[in-house]
Amino acid sequence: MATQTIAPYTVAAARDMMSLEDISDQLRATGHPASVSTIRRWIARGDLHVERRRRKDYVSYTDILMAHQEAVARRD
Template sequence: MAMQTINPYPVANDLMALDDIRDQLKDTGHPVTTDDIERWIQEQDLYVERYRRKTYVSYSDILMAHQEAAASPD
């Protein structure tokens, strides 16, 4: 009988470095800073990978957080 393992985080296939995500979002009309992205990671408990002193996070997850931030009245 095969046993399935439970992974608490899905393996993201769209991991990007925080600086690269910041650069992608700068032309959206709602530019963000690396600090904004780090805050969203903390607030939403997003999965991150650290490799060679760089932090990688799912671009899709950050796009959703960016959408929520841009739509908020604050």
């Protein structure tokens, strides 16, 4: 029987990682902007995985889009 390595973050997931500043810039174009501090609250609330690279925090853009969708739905 072959064993399979369980890797929580694949290469595809690594490509999805964006800096909080870049995510904030992207969300500004949606008409429902979110500041970096708001994104940090979503990360804490959702216990999302954050990677620190060269003094910047990176998080999955997909995860933030889901949190953004929930926040917008709560407001409307």
